[in-house]
Amino acid sequence: MTTKQALKDRLIQEIEDNQADLIDLCSQLIKIPSENPPGDSTKITTFIDDYLKEAGTHNLWYESADKMYNLVSTIGSDPNGKHLIFCGHSDVVPTGDHSKWDFSPTSGEVVDGWLLGRGASDMKAGLGGLIFTFAMLKKLNIELPGQLTLAVVPDEETGGEYGVPWLLDNQLIVGDGCLIAEPSSRYNPTIGQKGSYWFKLKVFGEPGHGSLSPLAGHNAITDMIDAINEIRKLWELDIDIPERVKPLIEKSKRYMREVETDREAFQPVMDHVTVNIGKIQGGTKSNMIPESCEVEVDCRLPFGITQDDVTAFLHEKLDALGINYEISRFGFRSNANYTHADNPVCTSIINNIHYVTGHESYGVMQWASSDARHFREHNIPVLQYGPAYLPSIHGYNEKVQVEDIIRCCKVYIAAVVDYLFD
Structure with a gap:
């Protein structure tokens, strides 16, 4: 046998x-x-x-x-x-x-x-x-x-x-x-x-003649700048990593230190939300106040934060700015x-x-x-x-x-x- x-x-x-x-x-x-x-x-x-x-x-x-x-x-x-x-x-x-x-x-x-x-x-x-x-x-x-x-x-x-x-x-x-x-x-x-959270953010303004900005119209691009600054704060969140996965996270960081040594500097990605502002489009021409601006964002989520947590964070921060915006999801989405x-x-x-x-x-x-x-x-x-x-x-x-x-x-x-x- x-x-x-x-x-x-x-x-x-x-x-x-x-x-x-x-x-x-x-x-x-x-x-x-x-x-x-x-x-x-x-x-x-x-x-x-x-x-x-x-x-x-x-x-x-x-x-x-x-x-x-x-x-x-x-x-x-x-x-x-x-x-x-x-x-x-x-x-x-x-x-x-x-x-x-x-x-x-x-x-x-x-x-x-x-x-x-x-x-x-x-x-x-x-x-x-x-x-x-x-x-x-x-x-x-x-x-x-x-x-x-x-x-x-x-x-x-x-x-x-x-x-x-x-x-x-x-x-x-x-x-x-x-x-x-x-x-x-x-x-x-x-x-x-890690999880994935991809989204589009569209910010709306009011058009006007560029020679009168910032006194006329409402510039969607400058509002988007403020919005992006808030979105990037996702990286600063202190994530409570569940105990059950801490050994895996530590082994992964060890791997980045000892195996893919060129990745050593990237160890924090294992327990932080990464934020990539991957695409931006707005305005029509330089002498027109832009009435809209759109960005596409790729976030990767560690253990300890969910899709709903990110959605709540985004709305809290963007609502506080008082801007006119809408968020839509696309692409990868997972915890x-x-x-x-x-x-x-x-x-x-x-x-x-x-x-x-x-x-x-x-x-x-x-x-x-x-x-x-x-x-x-x-x-x-x-x-x-x-x-x-x-x-x-x-x-x-x-x-x-x-x-x-x-x-x-x-x-x-x-x-x-x-x-x-x-």
Whole structure:
């Protein structure tokens, strides 16, 4: 009888022996354009579907919006066992000005140990690792004491409305735990994330001739300046971090001091509301008193403050100014959320990072947001772990080290064994 440990070691060796095929798969994914916007996932979904069919899987297509295709496949026939979800997005952010790239954004080439192209780090290399693991388990006819579902979603980079939440809300994927192959550091998966509060603020004034300002009309831009000064005070709030998450916050700060050392100065973001005035538009021309001004603001919320708390703060401060304004919400909206480090889906990844690399591993907070929040809203424990060269994400010359792709794939296949066979 094959022991769990022997099976795990065998599968890790399979990844090692077939690493060239793994890298080729990731390369092929990068070569297929899948920018979002516009969000047409037809070509890349077709490629993934064909690849999986060659391994013998049965795949389901779900079109959540025009040309946005979610692909779902499940292996394992034991519905009484645990059910693990592998999740990744096939869309990437726009490539931007191609003249600023040192290579083609759809290169997919390997140069000096680096895989090059848009999506290399976010997250076609991670997605390729999930697909490769899933297909290998099927081709090797590994009898799983449970089920493994692969969900490839087309819409994460613009907010994800037609990807993960659409599948979950329509009960098209279910599970006891989930791994998302989003970019992370080598030894520190993200097991929690800050909340998001995006809003538009519009301030109204009265038009008039610019030569009579400030005695005539009412300048919406100067009122907006006052409003922005009040909004920025969100950063100054003293947040009471709940005791249950203080260890996670401290580990995350340690990570910023000792691992991503260039982030050491950013430790306060873990327990403060960040405020980015990201866009401003107002007025018509210099000799006209502006009658309106609008800003878009991105706030990220730590544990200890909710969406309603922020809304109440904003109205209190803006009402006190006596200005004419309106607030509307858009984009990401969530409270801070996490999965406990002791949850089996977390330990299966964290323990196997250590097993594969021999390096200390622990989970940390993410200071941004991702699809993980949707799984937690549906009571599915989740964490994120994927290959990445973090400085290149969403920038020019995106890339990832080949050795990181191989390492993550070994962790993925070992984690399936530990999670489902435990």
